[in-house]
Amino acid sequence: MTARLLEVRGIQKRFGGVHALKGVDFDLAAGEVHVLLGENGAGKSTLMGVLSGAFLPDAGTITLDGNLLNLTSPRDAHAAGIVMIPQELDLVPGLDIAGNLFLGNEITRHGVLAGAAMRRKAQDLLARAGVSLDASLPVASLRMGERQLVAIAKALSAQARILIMDEPTAALSAVEADHLFTVVKELSERGVGIVYISHRLEEVTRIGHRVTVMRDGAVVGTTTPDAPQATLVQMLVGRPFSDLFPPRAQRIxxxxxxxxxxxxxxxxxxxxxxxxxxxxxxxxxxxxxxxxxxxxxxxxxxxxxxxxxxxxxxxxxxxxxxxxxxxxxxxxxxxxxxIALVTDDRRGTGLILSQTVAQNAVMSTLKRVTPFGLVSRALERRQVTRAINDYDVRPRSPDAQVVNLSGGNQQKVVFAKELMNDxxxxxxxxxxxxxxxxxxxxxxxxxxxxxxxxxxxxxxxxxxxxxxxxxxxxxxxxxxxxxxxxxxxxxxxxxxxxxxxxxxxx
Missing domain, CATH: 3.40.50.300 (P-loop containing nucleotide triphosphate hydrolases)
Structure with missing residues (x-):
């Protein structure tokens, strides 16, 4: 195994009474794709927040090339070559690709934006990331898979030695995901260390060199990517894979x-x-x-x-x-x-992210909560409270903003919305x-x-x-x-x- 590029030892982090990280050890070699698995709340995001400089750890050490790091901000992490690509991409749709790649680090000449030079350099960065797109294209015109590749090119523009990818294929088609895997492999071969966070177990064998599983703020174990899916599920949830599925219908x-x-x-x-x-x-x-x-x-x-x-x-x-x-x-x-439909894009067509759980849940049953042409807040709250309890939506507040919910809880709201019509x-x-x-x-x-x-x-x-x-x-x-x-x-x-x-x- 190649010498460790990054080593994390004994990282602890508390948020009030919540012990989010409980002495986590993690490491990454140059050119390695280290897959990180875990349920929502397992501590993955907190650990990545520590590595990207967003959170200060309460205890533990981080070393890069054997040298101790003190990451007090994302700027420190960037300077060390650690770049995170979040699940919700931080691209500006109204700018072109070149504008996004150099946002905050624009090329100027005599105080004037050097658009042509930026586009030429952006084209080189896109080529490095294996992206065959015109740097002058507006990001708003790109498919989600293309935006993901632009985000990788942006990370490379920051001279990333370590790339953290959070659920990069969550909104991609199979073809787009295949292209992404090709790019990740090329980056790995060039020596970039990649931490790859995913919920999709089938991606592990395709993309990873090692797999680490977290549960309840701690590392459960590290294994090879060819470990049986049943083994990974057992590590993730603490019970056998077969237990995930309830018994089939006895009669129809x-x-x-x-x-x-x-x-x-x-x-x-x-x-x-x-x-x-x-x-x-x-x-x-x-x-x-x-x-x-x-x-x-x-x-x-x-x-x-x-x-x-x-x-x-x-x-x-x-x-x-x-x-x-x-x-x-x-x-x-x-x-x-x-007939009711739950689409494959809960964030795009299943929910209105800017609205509350209550507003989303009653969207398909407005007639039931508007007896006189006006929304009855009492009726709305009773129906939504029942749906929240029935579907175990967390937090259990009708006034919670949907955008702040985890993916699993957003999906529960979609189910509740569609099934309130019986x-x-x-x-x-x-x-x-x-x-x-x-x-x-x-x-x-x-x-x-x-x-x-x-x-x-x-x-x-x-x-x-x-x-x-x-x-x-x-x-x-x-x-x-x-x-x-x-x-x-x-x-x-x-x-x-x-x-x-x-x-x-x-």
Missing amino acids: GAPILQLEHAAFDPDIPRLGWQVPVDISLTVHAGEIVGLAGLMGVGRTELLSTLYGFGISGKWRGRVDVRGKPTLLGSIAAAREAG PGLLLLDEPTRGVDVGAKAEIYRRLRSLAESGLGVLVASSELPELIGLCDRIIVMHAGRTIHEFGPNPSEEAVRRISEGEGLAA
Whole structure:
């Protein structure tokens, strides 16, 4: 193993009565990608805050190249070559890429901004980060994956020797994530040490050299990236992987949704969308049905068009809800039919971040809290308090700003909002994206409880272990079509083989 670039020993940190870090040891070698796992509240963010100079530790030492560091501010950390890329990127959408890369460190000549020189230097930095973008492009025009790469280029402009990446793929597509992994590998090969924080266990084997797991402010252990996922889950939550998933349905009810050779004709084609072209599936009351398939096969588009979200058009073929032909194609029609949707982007389309838990939760049930055309705060508070308790949203305050909640608690608010209308069918797109393992287990238990109460659930997920552990049946999609159906407990290899277009005759 290469000599340690960074060593952290015995770091402790308290916030009032909360002992956030309890004598944490951590180290990083030059060129190493050290993955840091842990549930929300495990201490990851506090430790990274100490390393990036945002928090002063109460005890412990930090050394870089064997030399003691005294990090009293982020400026000190930057000067030492330690740069953190937060999950919520600190880029300015109104500026171009070059302006963002040199924000606060602009190049000037005779007191005048040297725009051309900045763009040339910015182009070099982008090339170093493996980014083929024009430095004059406004950041507002970039996809999330491209913004993430710009943030890496910005870190390199600060001469980063240690790069801390907090949930960098949380909002990326599979293609964007693959590109990011390529860039991370190139940086690693150039000797940059990378601390990579993630909730996605499947990323560990793809990106890491070592894995450290934190729980309750302490390091549980460090292992190799090829450790079984079940082992990592045991370290993360203190209980076996199989315990994350509640027992499957013992009995199911009548069909809630029936599609037979159904297709969606958009009014105006949408670039990059794989609309449904031949869908046959059934979701019964009391069961959870999963949608599997490679990225881009049309899972999101199927859920969106059933709900009338994102694109206008009409369905053809058999589309029955509760045994009756139903004209879907708008959100109003979907709600009237008892359909609810939890999108894959809770921060972009699922919630209004600037509003409170109460304001978000009653968004879909305003009629219930406006008996005379005005919002009844008493009715609103009663409904929201019940939802907060039912879904264990923390903190338990209706007045809490949603933007300040953890990812798992934001997702609970989305669920509460969509289910306050008492739908018969719940559509879920990547319902556990960006939440920790403990929050995932809570969501699984809630979904099974809802199914047992008679709700039908249709869920799309990129995580095959999640679909296999949670669902009663799994439907595989390809190119806008349903191509295969599995019963409970299929092997991951079998589902993957069909998803990749192999063994269809089996």
